[in-house]
Amino acid sequence: MPLDVLEYLDQPGRRFPLHAVLHGFDAEEGGVRTVEDVLLEGEAFVQLSTLYVDVEIEARIVQPCGRCLTTVESLFRLRESFTLPIPPQAASVDVRPLVVQLALSAHDPNVLCRPDCRGLCPICGRDLNLDPQHRHAPEDRDRRRLGDFLGS
Numbered sequence: 739m740p741l742d743v744l745e746y747l748d749q750p751g752r753r754f755p756l757h758a759v760l761h762g763f764d765a766e767e768g769g770v771r772t773v774e775d776v777l778l779e780g781e782a783f784v785q786l787s788t789l790y791v792d793v794e795i796e797a798r799i800v801q802p803c804g805r806c807l808t809t810v811e812s813l814f815r816l817r818e819s820f821t822l823p824i825p826p827q828a829a830s831v832d833v834r835p836l837v838v839q840l841a842l843s844a845h846d847p848n849v850l851c852r853p854d855c856r857g858l859c860p861i862c863g864r865d866l867n868l869d870p871q872h873r874h875a876p877e878d879r880d881r882r883r884l885g886d887f888l889g890s
């Protein structure tokens with residue numbers, strides 16, 4: 739999101755209220771986690787070609803549960819102060835990449851859909867939350883291996 743800094747540049751040192759919403763999402767490498775709807779609320783000012791931002795960031799992150807891969811959506815807040823250089827002649831500064839990076843690094847990458855998530859069956863991949871009694875008899879497992887071997 740390009741933040742218009744012309745007004746800031748006109749009055750160095752003056753703190754302006756900052757309120758912005760970043761829409762859409764940015765996928766992390768591999769596309770596993772996405773950051774959606776980031777809300778910025780705080781203040782910003784310019785001093786010596788540097789943009790100073792002091793904001794509360796509210797971000798919604800969507801990612802798979804670390805055990806069963808169900809999509810987990812988490813909303814969290816963090817307070818951040820950061821600076822960005824303002825290139826000569828620039829009328830705006832893009833705060834988005836940094837904000838997304840801050841949100842991702844502050845967020846636990848190993849979320850669970852619930853603390854006692856049972857995960858997936860290591861043999862057949864069935865979701866054990868839906869079927870807690872699910873089990874494989876030992877001979878079942880052997881038969882499956884033999885089946886794989888015969889290509890059936």
Ligand SMILES: [Zn+2]
Pocket residue numbers: 803804805806807808850851852855856857
């Ligand atoms: Zn889970």
Ligand SMILES: [Zn+2]
Pocket residue numbers: 859860861862863864872873874
């Ligand atoms: Zn199974």
